[in-house]
Amino acid sequence: MEVLKQHLIDPEICIRCNTCEETCPVDAITHDANNYVVKAEVCNGCMACISPCPTGSIDNWRTVLKSQAYSIEEQFTWDELPAQNTTASAALDNHAPASADAGASAADNLDESPAGIDVDTARGSTLPPWSAAKPYVNLYTHKLPIVATVVGNYRLTGESTASDIHHIMLDFGTTPFPVVEGQSIGILPPGATQDGKTHHARQYSIASPRDGEREGYNNLSLTVKRVTQDHRGKEADGVCSNYLCDLKKGDKVNVIGPFGSTFLMPNHPNSHLLMICTGTGSAPMRAMTEYRRRRRLKGATGKLMLFFGARTKEELPYFGPLVNLPKDFIDTTLAFSRTAGQPKRYVQDAMRERAADVGQMLRDDNTFIYVCGLKGMEDGVLQALRDIAVQNGIEWDPLWRALKREGRLHLETY
Ligand code: A2P
DSSP: OOEEEEEEOOTTTOOOOOHHHHHOTTOOEEEOSSOEEEOTTTOOOOOTTTTTOSSSTTOEEEEEEGGGOOOHHHHHTOSSOOOOOHHHHHHHHTSOGGGOOHHHHHHHGGGSOTTOOOTTTOSSOSSOOTTOOOOOOOSBOSSSOEEEEEEEEEEOSOTTSSOOEEEEEEEOTTSOOOOOTTOEEEEEOSSBOTTSOBOOOEEEEBOSOTTTTTTTSSEEEEEEEOOOBOTTSOBOOOHHHHHHHTOOTTOEEEEEEEEOSSSOOOOSTTOEEEEEEEGGGHHHHHHHHHHHHHHHTTTOOOOEEEEEEESSGGGSTTHHHHHTSOTTTOEEEEEESOOTTSOOOOHHHHHHHTHHHHHHHHTOTTEEEEEEEOHHHHHHHHHHHHHHHHHTTOOHHHHHHHHHHTTOEEEEEO
């Protein structure tokens, strides 16, 4: 009787952010419109997906008879995880460890530190910077969300542009909702899907620092783009983004989270931040920059360098405040891809133009790199970092491994 510790994802906690599917080096994770699931016959228990998961929903295991492992079709239908089957778990107790197969080793690893990440397969860090603040995660769940009040909602992009990006401020009053820069929250949109199920939560990065959008207040802000097309470019209204962009002051919103324990900023004041983003990927960069701006007054000396891409100047969120930040505080380079009469320019092109300065940052062990925005930029940015390292006489592969191992290269793309 072969027994398997089957790897499963908790559908009640999962926020369907796709991180696990992207991280899995053997393509054991897949999804449908309802759930993210793990293929029992493919998962080899390497644990690469465990620490990047922002909610911890990935870290679930059931002892099953191998012949009765839950199929992905069955997992797609779940609203909650099944209880542990006692027959299978008793069978495991009666078996010597030698009978355990590859699946059993997955759960065996649970007792080990997830810090044993494979820096060869991961593209970025799966650990936070050594000096990051300890984040709280999952304080509020689908079953018990926290109710926030909208205290502000305004459009960030030019009225004439196609990108309708909003800055939305949520206040939690006297209910605790502690967050740090780089974390995200889940929003539960009201209403139901066509088949009558409640909508899944949608994840948004927090755009404000830990001490509040308004310093000293229990509030935060989000950067939300109204979705008007699906992945294939067909007209489709995003359920949650439209709900959020249309909110009025005083409206109540159901929030879950916070989420995220790796894409976090270093806390030591002489650390340097190299930030690369497009569009709404600017949210965590705004949070980190604003925290540093407030802290700078208290003596932070680390350098900040930002590469920010958008279609045009009018479609760049936070354009005004950004260009007004003092040059000796943050070194900002903008890249516009659709300015009339000018060649298309992406963030990676802008980085190459600044190769000497980026190279100087790469040489410094105190530099922490953050990439957030469109999926497509990830390859381009990693390639640019590699080329810039080589150009500066730095071997990329050892540097890349060190950046990953030391929690100094954080990628969040969608
Ligand atoms: P593009 O004009 O080619 O779409 P969006 O407005 O869709 O959120 O995109 C933000 C910016 O990111 C745009 O300037 C967009 O350019 C750019 N972009 C698109 N693909 C990539 C990529 N592969 N690498 C870097 N930037 C990209």
